[in-house]
Amino acid sequence: MLDWIIIGGGIQGITVASYLVGSKKVTIDNLMIIDPHDEPLTNWKVCTRKINMPFLRSPFIHHIDVDPFSLQKFVRKKRHEETAFYGRYKRPNLEIFNEHCEEVIQTNRLKECWSKGYVTDISKEGIHWIVQVNHSQQVKSRNVILALGLSEQPKWPGWAKTLKEHNEAQVFHIFDETLESLHTIKPPVTVVGGGITAVHTALHLAQIFPGEVTLLKRHPFRLFDFDSNPGWLGPKYMRAFHHTTDFKERRQMIVQARNRGSITRELYVKVKTAVREKRLIIQNGQVQKADYHLGKIDLYLSEALPTLSTTTLLLTTGFDQSLPGKQLLQPLIHAQQLKCSECGYPIVNHQLQWGPNLYVAGALAELEIGPTARNVAGARKAAEAIVRGI
Numbered sequence: 001m002l003d004w005i006i007i008g009g010g011i012q013g014i015t016v017a018s019y020l021v022g023s024k025k026v027t028i029d030n031l032m033i034i035d036p037h038d039e040p041l042t043n044w045k046v047c048t049r050k051i052n053m054p055f056l057r058s059p060f061i062h063h064i065d066v067d068p069f070s071l072q073k074f075v076r077k078k079r080h081e082e083t084a085f086y087g088r089y090k091r092p093n094l095e096i097f098n099e100h101c102e103e104v105i106q107t108n109r110l111k112e113c114w115s116k117g118y119v120t121d122i123s124k125e126g127i128h129w130i131v132q133v134n135h136s137q138q139v140k141s142r143n144v145i146l147a148l149g150l151s152e153q154p155k156w157p158g159w160a161k162t163l164k165e166h167n168e169a170q171v172f173h174i175f176d177e178t179l180e181s182l183h184t185i186k187p188p189v190t191v192v193g194g195g196i197t198a199v200h201t202a203l204h205l206a207q208i209f210p211g212e213v214t215l216l217k218r219h220p221f222r223l224f225d226f227d228s229n230p231g232w233l234g235p236k237y238m239r240a241f242h243h244t245t246d247f248k249e250r251r252q253m254i255v256q257a258r259n260r261g262s263i264t265r266e267l268y269v270k271v272k273t274a275v276r277e278k279r280l281i282i283q284n285g286q287v288q289k290a291d292y293h294l295g296k297i298d299l300y301l302s303e304a305l306p307t308l309s310t311t312t313l314l315l316t317t318g319f320d321q322s323l324p325g326k327q328l329l330q331p332l333i334h335a336q337q338l339k340c341s342e343c344g345y346p347i348v349n350h351q352l353q354w355g356p357n358l359y360v361a362g363a364l365a366e367l368e369i370g371p372t373a374r375n376v377a378g379a380r381k382a383a384e385a386i387v388r389g390i
């Protein structure tokens, strides 16, 4: 019998684990992290490496360790402070952020609690949780934390799904598992999307296939430093959020607070440079319909804009916003009568408890943590809330 099982070993699950062990609330022999990958943070590493993201968007105090200055201390120890951070918010370089994660994982011996597998069912026996892995093995625990992310549900617009029905059409979502590298795709390529992932991807492709990359976006570039105003990290905006008892209203506050489809100023400057150097083409317009014929994809755009032809289409349209882990969670919601808002997401208490000894983190915690829930900052808030309550 275990004390704690964390389902999901991404940024969220690992941050919570690091807080549980780092604050000595749990010993590693009483903790298990269940995740289908070989090692922690796989989705994070794959997604960020694929788009060639040099720096995080979030500042240096947002990382997976308990001490907010842990990353800065790590960098000082390694003596590469000049290249470790970018700009006035000291945004960490991805490589250093990942090295620091590795150190935190090692220090807390989190790989010793790692159990590779996919959770297929969660049920209750008395006051304990029975977690079924790969439809076969069962593990018993007093507490369960659900840290399932959205990274495995890429969003496909309807017209792109239809296009994909042509087997030969070169249509991918940037976060498709089947798309391992951008080096292997066939140019010319059109990147669809206008946010930070789209721009990182387009800039990366413009290096690989200069002059053969188009970034197709449906709105002017939106420039914001962060995913949401930093006021959402503290009482400035969170007080009103917590005073709002209507969860439908909380969802609206989250949607409004997110700077969706936005990019940072320095990326905007890089785009301008790539366009000036004729490595990248920017096209505005919304796809209404798409056709495939003899190796060519034709994109029909809004407002009678000329049709855009391309060989490869790369979607950077983010993730499906519906409840993550639906197949696993729906029977659990039903059996345990767990409260959900109209949007399908959990209604939890301040300690992020959804039911007795059942906790959530990340996207699943956003009706309590607010617009930052899915980010590293949100992972820290979730970990703090859970640890504070035990």
Ligand SMILES: Cc1cc2nc3c(=O)[nH]c(=O)nc-3n(C[C@H](O)[C@H](O)[C@H](O)COP(=O)(O)OP(=O)(O)OC[C@H]3O[C@@H](n4cnc5c(N)ncnc54)[C@H](O)[C@@H]3O)c2cc1C
Pocket: 007, 008, 009, 010, 011, 012, 013, 034, 035, 036, 037, 041, 042, 043, 044, 047, 048, 051, 053, 055, 056, 057, 058, 062, 117, 118, 119, 120, 147, 148, 149, 150, 151, 152, 197, 325, 328, 362, 363, 374, 375, 376, 377
């Ligand atoms: C390209 C990119 C850049 C980003 N940059 C930043 C940034 O700079 N700063 C920032 O704060 N945030 C950033 N984010 C947002 C956020 O921090 C990341 O998306 C983060 O990786 C989300 O972590 P997660 O743990 O929720 O999800 P995941 O990394 O997807 O982890 C969830 C894990 O749960 C596992 N799982 C799911 N179902 C089950 C099951 N049934 N059984 C067992 N395991 C299961 C999954 O396989 C996965 O390994 C970025 C996101 C992306 C995509």
